[in-house]
Amino acid sequence: xxxxxxxxxxxxxxxxxxxxxxxxxxxxxxxxxxxxxxxxxxxxxxxxxxxxxxxxxxxxxxxxxxxxxxxxxxx
Amino acid sequence: xxxxxxxxxxxxxxxxxxxxxxxxxxxxxxxxxxxxxxxxxxxxxxxxxxxxxxxxxxxxxxxxxxxxxxxxxxxxxxxxxxxxxxxxxxxxxxxxxxxxxxxxxxxxxxxxxxxxxxxxxxxxxxxxxxxxxxxxxxxxxxxxxxxxxxxxxxxxxxxxxxxxxxxxxxxxxxxxxxxxxxxxxxxxxxxxxxxxxxxxxxxxxxxxxxxxxxxxxxxxxxxxxxxxxxxxxxxxxxxxxxxxxxxxxxxxxxxxxxxxxxxxxxxxxxxxxxxxxxxxxxxxxxxxxxxxxxxxxxxxxxxxxxxxxxxxxxxxxxxxxxxxxxxxxxxxxxxxxxxxxxxxxxxxxxxxxxxxxxx
Numbered sequence: 001x002x003x004x005x006x007x008x009x010x011x012x013x014x015x016x017x018x019x020x021x022x023x024x025x026x027x028x029x030x031x032x033x034x035x036x037x038x039x040x041x042x043x044x045x046x047x048x049x050x051x052x053x054x055x056x057x058x059x060x061x062x063x064x065x066x067x068x069x070x071x072x073x074x075x
Numbered sequence: 076x077x078x079x080x081x082x083x084x085x086x087x088x089x090x091x092x093x094x095x096x097x098x099x100x101x102x103x104x105x106x107x108x109x110x111x112x113x114x115x116x117x118x119x120x121x122x123x124x125x126x127x128x129x130x131x132x133x134x135x136x137x138x139x140x141x142x143x144x145x146x147x148x149x150x151x152x153x154x155x156x157x158x159x160x161x162x163x164x165x166x167x168x169x170x171x172x173x174x175x176x177x178x179x180x181x182x183x184x185x186x187x188x189x190x191x192x193x194x195x196x197x198x199x200x201x202x203x204x205x206x207x208x209x210x211x212x213x214x215x216x217x218x219x220x221x222x223x224x225x226x227x228x229x230x231x232x233x234x235x236x237x238x239x240x241x242x243x244x245x246x247x248x249x250x251x252x253x254x255x256x257x258x259x260x261x262x263x264x265x266x267x268x269x270x271x272x273x274x275x276x277x278x279x280x281x282x283x284x285x286x287x288x289x290x291x292x293x294x295x296x297x298x299x300x301x302x303x304x305x306x307x308x309x310x311x312x313x314x315x316x317x318x319x320x321x322x323x324x325x326x327x328x329x330x331x332x333x334x335x336x337x338x339x340x341x342x343x344x345x346x347x348x349x350x351x352x353x354x355x356x357x358x359x360x361x362x363x364x365x366x367x368x369x370x371x372x373x374x375x376x377x378x379x380x381x382x383x384x385x386x387x388x389x390x391x392x393x394x395x396x397x398x399x400x401x402x403x404x405x406x407x408x409x410x411x412x413x414x415x416x417x418x419x420x421x422x423x424x425x426x427x428x429x430x431x432x433x434x
Contacts, residue, residue: 003107003422004213004262031190033220034327044265044318047160047210048188049217051327052265052318059317066084066291069091 004046006054009037021045079289088294089120097301098125100253102246102394104133104239105260106422107288113431115290126297129252129394132242133260135210136162136420137392138342141380143235144168146372147207150233150364151181153371156199158192159207161185162420167413169380189221196230205364209235212266215353216327219334222359231364234355236335239263240271241351242342247279249345252394256282256300258293261315266331268323269311276309287315334359343382343416344389388415391424398425405433 007021012032019037021030023045031049043050103109109130112118118128132138148168151157157173164173164185177183182202186192189206196204208218215236222232243257259272264285275281282303286296296314303309313319331353340352355363365372382389386408387401398404398417408414410426417423 004265031188031217031220034216034324034330036326044262046213046262047217048190049220051213051216051262052320052324055317062314062316063079066081066088066295069088069295 004044004051006042006044009039009041009043009050012037012039019050021050079287079291081291085291085294088291088298089124092121092124092126092294092298092301095298095301095305096125097304099255099301099304100127100129101256101258101297101300102129102131102252102254103258103260103286104131104242105258105263106130106134106420106424106427107262108133108258108260108286108293109422109424109427111288111290111293113427117290117293121297126301128258128297129397130391130424131246131394132342132344132392133239134392134417134420134422134424135214135237136160136166137388137416137423138237138242138344139163139166139209139235139416140341140343141169141382142341142375143207143209143233144173145375145378145380146365147173147205147233148176149372149375150205150368151176151183153368155203155205155368156182156184156195157205157207158184158186158195160187160209162422163207163209165413165419166416167383167419189217193221193226193230196227200227200229202229203368204230205233205368206230207233207235211237211239211260211263212331213260213262215331215335216266216324219327219330222334222355222362223330226362228361231362231367232355233364234335234353236353237340237342238337238351238353240267240275241348242345243272243275244279245342245345245348245351246393247275247281249393254281254394255304256284258296258300259283259285259311261285261287261292261318264313264315264319264323266324266327268319269313269321272311276311280309282309283311285311285313285315285319287318342392344392383414386415388417388423388425391417398428401425405429 011020042054192206335353417425
């Protein structure tokens with residue numbers, strides 16, 4: 001129920017309410033009225049709605065943090 | 076897109092947790108976390124480090140009460156088209172499930188999204204279509220969004236949405252189970268952000284980490300909790316920064332407030348929890364199935380609905396026992412013949428335990 005799947009926005013409808021999201025090859029129309037998105041953004045989709053835009057920079061920083069804690073004193 | 080499954084990093088984090096030498100019991104409230112933990116064997120791995128992890132009331136289908144399921148069934152009997160998410164239709168009611176009602180000729184349909192339910196209403200203008208709206212803060216804005224978009228007048232919602240922070244408070248107030256830290260649900264948190272959790276750390280001095288759903292997310296989340304326990308700290312830390320902004324999704328919060336008001340509701344396995352539910356505001360009463368079909372539903376409220384005999388879902392949901400402590404687990408209760416909701420839902424701890432550990 002609270003499962004959310006990341007996908008890439010490949011097309012936004014004219015009404016701005018829906019977008020085509022690509023989940024690694026499978027495409028579905030998703031309601032994007034809860035977020036501000038643009039093409040090429042990654043979004044988390046839950047029950048047919050994008051609920052948040054994923055931040056790639058934060059993802060990289062989190063991974064760096066993980067790697068860093070192995071070679072330093074901790075997080 | 077991201078690589079959060081690096082084995083070497085995972086080993087390193089586990090060693091770090093071991094080095095902390097903390098013996099603690101942590102609770103999470105999300106079926107997707109449970110899936111990651113059991114699928115990747117993190118529960119056994121962490122037990123060896125002195126950390127016990129248990130799932131609390133974090134499966135929306137599981138905490139939906141028998142009464143709410145009976146309400147949906149009664150509306151099906153009254154000739155409405157019932158729509159809801161797939162797992163909901165398989166939860167056993169007092170006599171049978173919504174899915175079994177389908178085979179008796181009633182019209183019950185599983186949908187992927189509330190928008191699918193609205194489309195069914197548009198295609199069936201001569202019928203009433205009811206969407207059984209279950210789910211936490213993650214799902215509530217999807218219901219709100221649809222109700223704000225003026226759906227057809229033959230569409231209505233049986234609102235069963237619930238809120239996570241009041242349930243965390245209830246678990247702590249009940250004091251039945253030791254909790255040294257909470258792993259907070261990442262996707263609920265994408266909506267609500269960090270602030271609604273803060274009172275737990277400030278008033279109850281319980282450390283919290285909002286974690287993502289990859290194995291590394293969970294391991295680092297546990298490390299961050301264990302570190303707080305070791306240092307006698309209690310803060311809300313956001314590990315899932317790539318998806319959770321400190322203020323959450325403000326747009327979604329705004330429409331939740333516009334459409335719903337808080338109400339006190341019972342959760343399966345729990346007594347009434349103050350301000351833990353959402354009900355439709357007066358301005359949306361034309362879409363409130365409980366208002367519109369009050370005559371049809373009257374009979375349902377005159378009876379009590381007991382939990383299935385022998386089923387320990389209530390205790391599983393409160394973190395008092397594990398799925399395997401239930402005598403029905405894997406014997407009378409299996410995913411193909413579930414007795415309780417925790418064996419039905421893909422987010423239920425019994426279903427997850429069965430899926431990954433029963434051969």
